[in-house]
Amino acid sequence: MTCDQLRQDYTSYALGIAEDPERSEIAGHLARNCPECISGMASAMATVTAISGAVPIKDPPKDLRKRIMATVRKAPRRSRAAVFLPWAITAAMSIALVAIGVSGRRQIGDTARLQRALSILNDPATRDVSFGETEKPSKGRVFVSPKGVVLIAAGLPRIDTNRTFELWLIPAKGNPVPSGLFQSLPDATAVFVRLGPIDPGLTGKGAAVAVTVEPEGGSKQPTTTPFIVTKL
Amino acid sequence: MMIPGIFLALQMSADHDQSLAIRLQRRDPEAMGDLYDRFGRMAYSVILAIVRDAAIAEDLLQETFLRVWNRVHAFEAGRGAIGPWLLAIARNRAIDHLRSIGARMDRNSYELDVREHPSLFVDMEREVLNTDHARLIGKAISKLSADQRKVIEMAYYEGLSQTEMAERMGEPLGTVKTWVRAALKNLREALGQAVAA
Numbered sequence: 001m002t003c004d005q006l007r008q009d010y011t012s013y014a015l016g017i018a019e020d021p022e023r024s025e026i027a028g029h030l031a032r033n034c035p036e037c038i039s040g041m042a043s044a045m046a047t048v049t050a051i052s053g054a055v056p057i058k059d060p061p062k063d064l065r066k067r068i069m070a071t072v073r074k075a076p077r078r079s080r081a082a083v084f085l086p087w088a089i090t091a092a093m094s095i096a097l098v099a100i101g102v103s104g105r106r107q108i109g110d111t112a113r114l115q116r117a118l119s120i121l122n123d124p125a126t127r128d129v130s131f132g133e134t135e136k137p138s139k140g141r142v143f144v145s146p147k148g149v150v151l152i153a154a155g156l157p158r159i160d161t162n163r164t165f166e167l168w169l170i171p172a173k174g175n176p177v178p179s180g181l182f183q184s185l186p187d188a189t190a191v192f193v194r195l196g197p198i199d200p201g202l203t204g205k206g207a208a209v210a211v212t213v214e215p216e217g218g219s220k221q222p223t224t225t226p227f228i229v230t231k232l
Numbered sequence: 233m234m235i236p237g238i239f240l241a242l243q244m245s246a247d248h249d250q251s252l253a254i255r256l257q258r259r260d261p262e263a264m265g266d267l268y269d270r271f272g273r274m275a276y277s278v279i280l281a282i283v284r285d286a287a288i289a290e291d292l293l294q295e296t297f298l299r300v301w302n303r304v305h306a307f308e309a310g311r312g313a314i315g316p317w318l319l320a321i322a323r324n325r326a327i328d329h330l331r332s333i334g335a336r337m338d339r340n341s342y343e344l345d346v347r348e349h350p351s352l353f354v355d356m357e358r359e360v361l362n363t364d365h366a367r368l369i370g371k372a373i374s375k376l377s378a379d380q381r382k383v384i385e386m387a388y389y390e391g392l393s394q395t396e397m398a399e400r401m402g403e404p405l406g407t408v409k410t411w412v413r414a415a416l417k418n419l420r421e422a423l424g425q426a427v428a429a
Contacts, residue, residue: 011416011420012394014347017387017392030346042351042353042355042356045353046356046360048320049315049320049360050360050361050365050423051384051388052278052316052319053274053369054365054367054373057274059273060293064272064290064293065272067290068268068298069264071298072298075302
């Protein structure tokens with residue numbers, strides 16, 4: 001859908017009540033850093049803010065200020081990396097969840113899985129690195145923590161149906177370790193999550209991440225040149 | 233040239249908010265107290281209006297301020313509107329609470345993150361929270377048709393999706409969408425927003 005078609009639903013999205021297809025379309029535009037949709041969303045947020053400003057004022061208990069101050073003083077200082085995901089990645093993750101938003105048990109399972117993925121993104125021990133920021137067509141970001149790996153990518157190459165993308169974690173010394181297979185969505189994007197303990201040697205100094213195209217079922221060692229390779 | 237008092241007051245409050253954000257980023261706990269004094273009542277009122285339980289509202293307000301404290305590094309202190317950002321976080325916490333107790337899993341934390349992303353609060357009009365705007369919005373809401381007002385209340389205070397509203401009201405989804413769009417258009421026009429957002 002075009003920005004023009006989506007414009008009338010920006011405020012619904014800002015309120016959190018937009019429905020598909022508009023909801024996922026707006027999320028898609030935001031994930032692509034669409035300037036018109038970002039500007040429209042900012043304006044829509046101003047409308048929502050104005051509604052909040054019109055809510056009748058009630059006084060909180062007098063000791064609440066003190067309690068909040070105490071909570072803040074006790075709060076551990078968090079790393080910058082754990083503070084906020086970049087705009088486009090946040091929007092892309094939103095789309096990924098919308099995409100799996102099917103009913104029944106699977107939704108609960110997928111949601112729980114992605115909540116665990118979020119815990120990887122928010123883990124202070126997580127190391128993350130962007131790739132493809134210059135001339136490469138595939139762009140994205142990889143997050144690696146002792147709890148697992150999250151890869152978010154766009155502009156992935158088209159591959160035959162009997163091929164698959166394979167993620168590799170590469171220690172400073174030693175062979176690449178196969179770390180999961182994934183496919184892209186029709187719009188050439190992918191969000192891959194691998195949950196489970198990661199060997200510390202694969203996340204330490206000098207370690208790297210790579211993605212190759214492999215035969216269906218994956219390979220024990222890369223059989224093609226990685227089209228994504230980046231040091232952690 | 234004489235500067236009208238109201239503009240001077242707005243400029244002072246904008247400067248104050250900017251320095252508040254910078255102090256928060258420098259991890260000055262007293263800045264959190266100042267933020268509370270400035271926006272705490274409003275944020276509490278938003279949360280209470282949604283969850284309708286004082287004890288829960290207090291917990292969620294604490295969560296809201298803690299979230300601001302933990303995320304303020306990403307906020308653009310020079311251009312961001314910290315009050316609107318805090319209110320968005322407050323409403324999201326309250327709606328998220330309602331959804332969690334209602335086992336409504338159709339929305340997700342990433343989408344909440346999108347709606348409270350600091351980049352959406354850059355260069356937001358400082359006066360969006362002033363009493364004139366509150367009066368304009370209040371008046372515009374009172375002028376909506378009964379159905380339009382109902383859907384806006386269900387949207388803002390309950391965070392119901394339009395499908396959920398349609399089910400509750402026993403109306404087709406298309407009809408509800410039309411009411412929502414018309415109501416929000418009226419509210420935007422009342423605020424005099426040029427962009428049809």
